[in-house]
Each structure stands twice: as C-alpha cells, then as structure tokens.
Amino acid sequence: MISKKIILRFPKENSNKPFTSTLSRQYNLTFNIMSAEIFPRQEGRLIIELSGDDRDFEQGIDYLKENGVSIQFIEESITIDYNKCYHCGFCLPVCPTNALLIEDRNTMKVELHKEECIACGYCVKVCPVKAIELSEFA
Amino acid sequence: MSEFKVNKTIEEINEKIKNREAVIVNAEEMIDIVNKKGIIEAAKSVDVVTTGTFGIMCSSGALINFGHTKPKIKAAKVWLNDVEAYGAVAAVDAYIGASAVKRNDPLNAVHPGRFEYGGGHVIEDLISGKKIHLVAQGYGTDCYPSKEIEMDITVNDLKEATLLNPRNAYQNYSVAINTTDKTIYTYMGVLKPHMANATYSSAGQLSPLMNDPFYLTVGIGSRIFLAGGEGYVIYHGTQHNPNEERNKRGVPKTGAGALAVIGDMKQMSEKYIKGASILGYGVSLSVGIGVPIPILNEEMAFFTSVKDEEIDAYIFDYGYDYPRKIDNNYGLTNYKQLREGFITVGAKKIPTTPLSSYFMAVKIAEELKKRISEGKFYLTKPSASLPLSKDYKPMKYPKNYL
Ligand code: SF4
Ligand code: SF4
Numbered sequence: 001m002i003s004k005k006i007i008l009r010f011p012k013e014n015s016n017k018p019f020t021s022t023l024s025r026q027y028n029l030t031f032n033i034m035s036a037e038i039f040p041r042q043e044g045r046l047i048i049e050l051s052g053d054d055r056d057f058e059q060g061i062d063y064l065k066e067n068g069v070s071i072q073f074i075e076e077s078i079t080i081d082y083n084k085c086y087h088c089g090f091c092l093p094v095c096p097t098n099a100l101l102i103e104d105r106n107t108m109k110v111e112l113h114k115e116e117c118i119a120c121g122y123c124v125k126v127c128p129v130k131a132i133e134l135s136e137f138a
Numbered sequence: 139m140s141e142f143k144v145n146k147t148i149e150e151i152n153e154k155i156k157n158r159e160a161v162i163v164n165a166e167e168m169i170d171i172v173n174k175k176g177i178i179e180a181a182k183s184v185d186v187v188t189t190g191t192f193g194i195m196c197s198s199g200a201l202i203n204f205g206h207t208k209p210k211i212k213a214a215k216v217w218l219n220d221v222e223a224y225g226a227v228a229a230v231d232a233y234i235g236a237s238a239v240k241r242n243d244p245l246n247a248v249h250p251g252r253f254e255y256g257g258g259h260v261i262e263d264l265i266s267g268k269k270i271h272l273v274a275q276g277y278g279t280d281c282y283p284s285k286e287i288e289m290d291i292t293v294n295d296l297k298e299a300t301l302l303n304p305r306n307a308y309q310n311y312s313v314a315i316n317t318t319d320k321t322i323y324t325y326m327g328v329l330k331p332h333m334a335n336a337t338y339s340s341a342g343q344l345s346p347l348m349n350d351p352f353y354l355t356v357g358i359g360s361r362i363f364l365a366g367g368e369g370y371v372i373y374h375g376t377q378h379n380p381n382e383e384r385n386k387r388g389v390p391k392t393g394a395g396a397l398a399v400i401g402d403m404k405q406m407s408e409k410y411i412k413g414a415s416i417l418g419y420g421v422s423l424s425v426g427i428g429v430p431i432p433i434l435n436e437e438m439a440f441f442t443s444v445k446d447e448e449i450d451a452y453i454f455d456y457g458y459d460y461p462r463k464i465d466n467n468y469g470l471t472n473y474k475q476l477r478e479g480f481i482t483v484g485a486k487k488i489p490t491t492p493l494s495s496y497f498m499a500v501k502i503a504e505e506l507k508k509r510i511s512e513g514k515f516y517l518t519k520p521s522a523s524l525p526l527s528k529d530y531k532p533m534k535y536p537k538n539y540l
Contacts, residue, residue, distance in 0.1 A: 084412075086192065086412060086424065086495050086497070086498050087495045087496075087497035087498060088193070088194075088424070088492065088493055088494065088495045089327075089337075089491045089492040089493055089495070090327050090328075090416075090493060092491035092492075093327060093328050093329075093330065093335040093337065093489075093491050094328050102479070102491075102492075105477055105478055105479070107496075107497055107500070108477065108492065108495075108496035108497050109497050110497075125250075125252065125417055126327070126328060126417050128194070128412075128414035128415050128416055128422075128424070129412050129413070129414060129415075129424075130415070
C-alpha cells in the first residue's frame with residue numbers, strides 16, 4: 001500500500017481527458033482531490049493524494065506520464081533550510097494541514113512533515129527568512 | 139545590615155569566573171534548582187543565571203561610518219543596497235533602520251506585500267561579511283566637494299559598524315487575536331478571522347527581563363550577549379514602563395521594561411541575527427540577546443526561578459481594537475498555556491503559535507553559559523539603574539512564597 005500527494009500538470013491538448021476515472025477503474029487507485037485548476041483548452045493543475053497497491057501505483061504513474069501529464073511528488077518539492085530557519089513559528093498558523101508543527105513542546109522546534117504538505121505555498125510567503133522552498137517545476 | 143541572608147557582589151562572582159569556580163546555569167535549569175534547594179541554598183550555590191531571547195525587534199538599526207573618500211563628501215543621503223539610510227548624522231556617518239524598505243518596493247500595493255529586502259537584511263548581510271553597494275549624495279561644500287560617490291563595501295571596510303537598538307528585549311508582550319471576519323497581516327504574524335488563532339512573542343521563562351523583573355541587576359552598562367558578540371545595555375528602551383500591572387511574582391502582565399543596546403557588528407554572527415520580511419507588514423530584524431543575571435542574594439534566586447505558568451500575558455484584538463487604539467483586552471493567559479498550544483477566550487479554545495524562537499533562546503542562554511564558564515565573558519556592575527518600579531521593596535515578592 002502506498003499513498004502520496006502529487007501535483008499533476010496536464011498539457012492543454014489533454015486537459016479534457018478523464019485521467020482520474022482511468023486511474024480508479026484500470027489501476028484500482030483511490031484519490032482525494034485537494035485542489036484543482038482545470039479549464040477547457042488550458043494547462044491544468046491538479047493536486048491529489050493517490051493511494052493503492054505499490055504495483056498499481058507505479059503503473060498508474062506510468063500511465064499518466066505516457067499521456068503527457070507531468071508529475072511532481074510534493075514530498076520531493078518542499079524543503080526547509082535549517083541553516084536559515086530559526087524556529088520562530090511565523091509559518092505555523094497558515095499551514096492548513098499541520099505539515100508544519102511543533103511536536104516537542106520542550107524544545108519548541110518547528111518541524112516539517114512533508115507527507116502532510118499539499119503544496120499550498122502559504123508558508124513560503126509567510127516565512128520571514130525565506131527558509132522554505134517549494135519548487136515549481138517547468 | 140542587609141535584608142538578605144546571602145550577599146554576593148559582582149566582583150566576587152567575577153573572581154570566581156576567573157578561577158573557573160563560578161556556577162552558571164540557564165534560566166530553565168534554575169527553576170529545578172530552586173524547587174529542590176529553596177532560594178537560600180540556591181543563591182549560595184549558583185552565581186549566574188543566563189537568559190536568552192531571539193525574536194523580531196523592530197526598534198533596531200546600525201550606525202556605520204564608511205570613512206572619507208577622495209575627494210571628500212558630506213553625505214546627506216545614503217543608500218545601502220538601495221535601502222535608504224539616514225545620512226544627516228555627519229559627513230560619513232549614517233544610520234540604517236531595520237524597518238527601512240528598498241527603493242521602489244511595491245509595499246502593500248498588492249496586499250499583503252512581501253517586503254523582500256530592507257534595512258534588516260542589509261544589517262544581516264553586513265554581519266555575514268557580504269558586499270554591500272553604497273551610494274551617497276551630498277550638495278558639495280568647500281571642505282567636502284564631492285556630490286556623489288558609489289562603492290562596494292563589506293563590514294571590514296567600515297571604520298565603525300555598530301548595532302544600536304533603541305528598544306529590544308521587551309519584558310513581556312501581548313497575545314494577539316483577530317475578532318474581525320477578515321484575515322489580517324500584522325507584525326504579530328497572520329491572524330485569521332473569528333479568533334481562529336493566537337500568536338505570542340516572548341521566550342517567557344527564559345526571557346532576560348522576566349528573570350530580573352525589577353531591573354535590580356540589569357542596568358546601564360550591563361554587558362550582554364548581542365547577536366553573537368559582546369554588547370552593552372546603554373539605557374532603558376524606548377517605551378520602557380516599569381509601572382505596568384504586575385502579578386504576585388512581580389512580573390508585568392504585558393510589555394513593560396525594555397532595553398536599549400549597543401554592540402560591535404564585527405563581532406556578530408548571522409546565526410544570531412536575521413533580516414525579516416513580514417508579510418503585509420514590512421521589514422524588520424530578529425535579534426538574539428542573552429543577559430547574564432548575577433545571583434547576588436536569595437531574592438535574585440527567587441526571581442530567576444520564575445516559570446512559564448507564573449508569567450501572565452493579556453490577550454488583545456489586533457483586528458479591531460489595536461489599530462483604533464481602543465483600550466480593551468480579552469483576558470489573561472500564561473506562557474505555559476501559550477507554549478502548550480491552546481488558550482481559551484470566553485468559551486472558545488484557540489490554537490496558539492509563537493513568533494519569538496524559544497529554541498534559539500535556549501541556544502543563546504547555553505552559549506552565554508559556555509562563554510562565562512570558559513572565562514571569556516565577565517559580568518559588569520551597572521553604572522546607573524534603569525527607571526525602577528514603585529512596586530519594589532526588598533523581599534516583598536519572595537515573602538509571598540516563603
Ligand atoms: S517561519 Fe520560517 S524560520 Fe520561522 S519556523 Fe517557519 S520555516 Fe522556520
Ligand atoms: S506548502 Fe507550506 S503551508 Fe502549505 S501545506 Fe505545505 S507546509 Fe503547509
């Protein structure tokens with residue numbers, strides 16, 4: 001079983017294809033749409049959490065890639081630079097999923113749980129020292 | 139005859155530091171020691187308690203002297219990396235304020251503005267040894283004929299680079315909420331509508347003036363840890379108000395005392411000072427400060443043993459009341475609740491998050507402890523007191539607990 005949050009980008013020509021229903025019917029994958037920006041004949045962007053068996057997951061991802069959908073795993077695109085971060089906490093109230101949080105109330109260290117991140121980008125704007133990066137791929 | 143059972147002097151403590159015999163603990167550790175031994179035994183065994191804080195302190199800036207150019211200029215206007223510094227100090231002196239913004243910054247034209255670069259960042263860049271582009275303009279005089287100069291400088295090219303902060307290390311601070319129906323972007327961070335979150339900005343039990351609430355040892359001339367170097371308290375901070383309402387422990391319930399501080403930027407490290415871009419608000423500077431508190435008697439042992447649950451803070455509405463200067467509050471909370479992550483206002487449970495780094499405050503208190511233990515940092519006796527509180531009488535506050 002595998003479950004990951006992914007940013008999908010569809011080329012203009014393909015933005016109307018029913019990718020998501022294929023993912024569930026042919027590959028037995030379940031998904032949870034967290035944000036969608038899809039308009040006819042425009043590049044689309046979908047943020048989903050995709051879950052299923054390891055093999056199905058891989059095949060589903062391959063299917064998307066073959067159809068020109070670019071895939072970005074959120075876990076791999078968000079980074080926090082601990083040389084810059086000084087654990088102030090400014091980013092905490094804006095994180096909608098508590099991906100950023102203080103777990104240890106003794107040290108008050110601010111931690112990032114990448115698997116919870118939905119790439120909303122709020123923390124990037126709020127961090128006063130620009131310690132968080134969310135790579136938007138080409 | 140002294141009011142105290144334990145009586146030590148700064149000179150005696152410095153002598154112990156010199157002989158590596160001084161006992162130094164941080165303000166967190168002091169809580170346990172006093173708890174176990176009581177204030178008299180604690181005062182006998184501990185010589186210095188170190189404190190720390192690392193948060194955004196807008197009332198900060200740097201005084202630089204860039205040396206005379208050939209031909210000379212009487213700089214009236216000065217820019218550092220396109221951020222304006224105040225030039226009308228003397229020919230080649232300028233003061234750059236932490237909250238100065240870059241030329242042509244869009245500010246809040248598209249709200250909330252990002253404020254990518256400003257005075258706080260120039261100060262951080264100087265301290266980290268980066269090259270800074272300096273432009274100065276003058277009107278030309280017989281003795282200072284040049285009208286414009288441009289050059290790249292680093293902190294080492296400057297004759298003097300002095301951090302000079304009119305108000306730092308606030309003794310306590312407000313807890314912020316937002317009762318309106320819109321998200322607001324403030325110096326207290328992002329505050330969501332309908333009191334959906336609360337922010338606070340103090341290191342609580344570790345914060346310098348929480349551990350010397352009546353300014354009995356911290357005064358003009360106190361040597362401190364300032365952004366990695368040695369600095370000094372030079373005066374009370376602007377807005378210093380010793381007569382704020384205090385609790386049973388003698389600790390004020392909101393911003394009260396503050397320190398004006400000074401230090402040589404060439405000794406500082408970017409690890410302990412950071413330019414800050416506050417969304418929708420502006421540019422500022424986060425400053426790391428550590429103050430050593432000498433345990434001269436059992437009363438200072440008592441004061442330095444203060445813990446988060448014994449420090450109260452008033453809750454204020456930054457959505458409606460604060461901008462209109464309406465004197466109103468939403469009750470009291472304390473730093474234990476704030477740190478644990480929830481406060482209650484009326485029947486509402488509100489999540490809380492910090493703005494001042496407790497994590498770094500501990501690191502600073504530890505670093506200062508290390509420097510004193512190694513004989514690299516000695517205490518000074520203040521040459522004058524900060525404005526004192528009318529509330530203080532020797533042993534008045536410890537008595538409540540004896
Ligand atoms: S706002 Fe930035 S510096 Fe502050 S805790 Fe978050 S990531 Fe770290
Ligand atoms: S981008 Fe930042 S704020 Fe948004 S979910 Fe991820 S960690 Fe949280």
